[in-house]
Amino acid sequence: MIATERLYLTSDRRRVVDEGHREAAFLMAAQGTQIKKEDVPLVEAFYAAKAKAKPAPEPEPFNPIPIPPASELDLSADDTEGIENRETRIPKAFRKRGRPRKQDTTRRDDPAD
Numbered sequence: 001m002i003a004t005e006r007l008y009l010t011s012d013r014r015r016v017v018d019e020g021h022r023e024a025a026f027l028m029a030a031q032g033t034q035i036k037k038e039d040v041p042l043v044e045a046f047y048a049a050k051a052k053a054k055p056a057p058e059p060e061p062f063n064p065i066p067i068p069p070a071s072e073l074d075l076s077a078d079d080t081e082g083i084e085n086r087e088t089r090i091p092k093a094f095r096k097r098g099r100p101r102k103q104d105t106t107r108r109d110d111p112a113d
Contacts, residue, residue: 001040003029009042016046 008017008024017024029035035043
């Protein structure tokens, strides 16, 4: 018998499992390699159990929420309040960015000038 996929043995070497199975411990056969005669009953039991298993249900198709066109949207004055005065919605810490101005260190009331 020739393996059609990678087959693994569990840690107790009593069961055959698929690649990626959480109990896979030892590689028994790579794809296209000959399976030993003493391992053939294990592999046949694995494929019989795999054939009996129910196939995974197909996922439901993704249906995004439909967005109505702009002409159908109701944009009343309440919805747009505060847009013209954008400065009120920006937090104070982010309003003026950039480098701080250099402080004037000369005194204006100095009689030497």
